[in-house]
Amino acid sequence: MAKHFKSKRKLRKLWILEYVLLLVFTYFLIKLCIYSLVDIPPNAYFSMEFIGKEFYSKIKKSTINNPLFLLDYQAPLKDISTILPVISHPKENDKNLKIYIYNTHQTEEYATKESVHKAAYDFKEALAKEKIDTYVETGNINEFLVANNYDYRYSYVASRYYILEELEKNTYDLIIDLHRDAVSKEASTVTISGKKYAKILFVIGKEHKNYKQNYELANSLNSLVKKKYPTLTRGVLLQSGKNVNGIYNQNIAPNMILIELGGNYNTYEEVKNTIEVLAPLLGEYLHGQKV
Numbered sequence: 001m002a003k004h005f006k007s008k009r010k011l012r013k014l015w016i017l018e019y020v021l022l023l024v025f026t027y028f029l030i031k032l033c034i035y036s037l038v039d040i041p042p043n044a045y046f047s048m049e050f051i052g053k054e055f056y057s058k059i060k061k062s063t064i065n066n067p068l069f070l071l072d073y074q075a076p077l078k079d080i081s082t083i084l085p086v087i088s089h090p091k092e093n094d095k096n097l098k099i100y101i102y103n104t105h106q107t108e109e110y111a112t113k114e115s116v117h118k119a120a121y122d123f124k125e126a127l128a129k130e131k132i133d134t135y136v137e138t139g140n141i142n143e144f145l146v147a148n149n150y151d152y153r154y155s156y157v158a159s160r161y162y163i164l165e166e167l168e169k170n171t172y173d174l175i176i177d178l179h180r181d182a183v184s185k186e187a188s189t190v191t192i193s194g195k196k197y198a199k200i201l202f203v204i205g206k207e208h209k210n211y212k213q214n215y216e217l218a219n220s221l222n223s224l225v226k227k228k229y230p231t232l233t234r235g236v237l238l239q240s241g242k243n244v245n246g247i248y249n250q251n252i253a254p255n256m257i258l259i260e261l262g263g264n265y266n267t268y269e270e271v272k273n274t275i276e277v278l279a280p281l282l283g284e285y286l287h288g289q290k291v
Contacts, residue, residue: 020169035046071236099127100172104138104159104249108180113270116180119261119275123178129282135170137162160249167253173286174255179203180271188263189270190231197280198262198270200225200278201234205258213254221257224281225254232274234260 101120108116117136124134137159144158145151159177179199181188188199203216205211218236225233240246250256262271 028066058203066158073289097132098170098172098174099134099282099286100137100163100166100170101178102159102162102176103178104141104155105179106141109264110180110262110271111265112268112269112270116178116261119180119268120178120273122272123275123279126279127282130279130287132283132286135166135172137166139165156245156247161254163249163252172255174282175253175257177256177258179258179260180266181263183263183265185263185265187234188266192229192231195273196267196270197229197232197277198266198274199232199234200262200274201260202236203248203258203260204236204238205245205247205250206238206240207244208251210254214250214256217255218257221282221285224285225278228281229277230279 101123103117103120105116106117110116110119120136124136139158139162141155141158141162144161145154148154148158150157163175183244190197190199202222204215204218206215215236215238222233222236239248248256248258250258261274
């Protein structure tokens, strides 16, 4: 009988030891998974505080600068009347040809750290040479999100507020949501006559009843680009289906398009090269045919 109790105690000890070993193994397996996502220096292998901060930073950066994820996320639209305004703009005098450029994802960056918001202002300068007046949205998307307690996924709700606010005051011949893509360097870059350019992609949401007008506009612009620079454009992407945004606020007006200008591996010089050739093409289209 005593031997029986002894064997039970041994089994209990073995079971506790196995449980402890399983916990230790699980702990190191989880840390190994984290190490595969975050660069950890040897002296910080056992610092959970360091690992946590690095992991959060990595996830935040990949989310903010990954429009492929964000384009496919359709946040439910809330009642615009309940949204808190952050910045208002003075009314501008009407002019002949006018383009409105905004950036739903203002913090998207290129390889050399310049933002897509900066690209919008360079676009404005290039379009001025084509006698086109361009207004770049100055409303701060991040401030809007913070003021309304929204996370980054609601960027399209924020940009929608600014679009509606601006269109109450002014009319535009063309409205552009300017982004940069998250693709390989090869997919987003082309060399033309020895000069490197950031390729462009037109994106149109199909999930609203008047999308065909936006789609026809994108196709017309894409055809014009292809005629002059066949390899500069990646084409027109028509978005719809499960887990896809499918609208991108383009149900507001028929002359709205989304342009992916280059990708996260493009240098800003390559982006500016594209702006310098794309602006005259937009000018050619608008001067020849009002939208």
